[in-house]
Amino acid sequence: MQPEQGRDARRRHGSFSLSFAATELDARSAIASLAERLRAATLPESFVSAVQIAFAEAVNNIVEHAYADAAAGDVQARCDLGPEGLRIEILDSGHPLPDGQLPAGAPVDVSGPRTCLPEGGFGWFLIRELTSELSYLRSGGTNRLTMRFDI
Amino acid sequence: MTLTSTVTGTARIVTVNADRIDAAMAIQFKEEMRAEIESGPDHVILDLSAVDFIDSSGLGAIVASVKQMPDHRRLDLAGLTPTVEKVFRLTRMDMVFRLFPSLDDALTAPPN
Numbered sequence: 001m002q003p004e005q006g007r008d009a010r011r012r013h014g015s016f017s018l019s020f021a022a023t024e025l026d027a028r029s030a031i032a033s034l035a036e037r038l039r040a041a042t043l044p045e046s047f048v049s050a051v052q053i054a055f056a057e058a059v060n061n062i063v064e065h066a067y068a069d070a071a072a073g074d075v076q077a078r079c080d081l082g083p084e085g086l087r088i089e090i091l092d093s094g095h096p097l098p099d100g101q102l103p104a105g106a107p108v109d110v111s112g113p114r115t116c117l118p119e120g121g122f123g124w125f126l127i128r129e130l131t132s133e134l135s136y137l138r139s140g141g142t143n144r145l146t147m148r149f150d151i
Numbered sequence: 152m153t154l155t156s157t158v159t160g161t162a163r164i165v166t167v168n169a170d171r172i173d174a175a176m177a178i179q180f181k182e183e184m185r186a187e188i189e190s191g192p193d194h195v196i197l198d199l200s201a202v203d204f205i206d207s208s209g210l211g212a213i214v215a216s217v218k219q220m221p222d223h224r225r226l227d228l229a230g231l232t233p234t235v236e237k238v239f240r241l242t243r244m245d246m247v248f249r250l251f252p253s254l255d256d257a258l259t260a261p262p263n
Contacts, residue, residue: 024175
């Protein structure tokens with residue numbers, strides 16, 4: 001094994017956690033921090049990009065919906081990086097997902113006339129497209145969204 | 152200002168001077184965009200070359216902008232960086248907008 005590969009293999013392993021308030025600006029920082037961490041682990045840019053998009057959508061959902069009618073609570077993202085990929089667990093104490101389930105995240109229809117173009121509804125579709133596995137658990141007043149990104 | 156614009160030939164070039172168009176600034180983007188494009192050429196090119204990241208709110212803000220434009224006006228996008236292009240491609244919004252690698256490509260492209 002070349003020295004560079006050994007170094008990369010060692011970098012691509014570890015756990016870290018991000019904690020932030022469920023506000024748009026704090027979320028923005030957390031999303032950027034995550035991307036920086038992954039780049040520092042010398043992960044390919046396409047991988048960093050995919051994780052960043054999915055993570056941003058998940059976090060935006062929490063900011064917008066989970067704490068919608070209350071003061072912004074805390075969000076914690078626990079990240080585990082290993083040779084097979086990245087697992088991110090996002091925890092918050094806001095409202096549960098509607099019906100306690102992950103939305104289907106169907107593709108949005110963009111084929112109609114300009115005036116009918118959708119301006120939203122892309123989030124869960126993007127999350128499902130970009131994750132290798134996605135699961136949700138509600139327990140003890142806490143939401144836990146787990147996303148896995150295989151390398 | 153997040154957006155600045157200049158008119159050249161038959162097009163208005165709106166330059167995004169931010170590295171992200173995300174949930175925190177989607178509303179501001181929509182408002183500024185509306186102001187920039189309310190007058191001037193029918194053809195508008197949005198220069199996204201400084202934008203490293205866009206989320207679905209940012210995408211929605213760009214869509215909202217084109218929805219305000221009557222059919223005879225067009226909004227082209229230029230200089231999409233990889234992550235931004237990925238969001239457009241995954242959502243199939245690359246079928247809705249013309250995407251150009253650079254501002255030059257957008258300016259020299261035939262009208263259709």
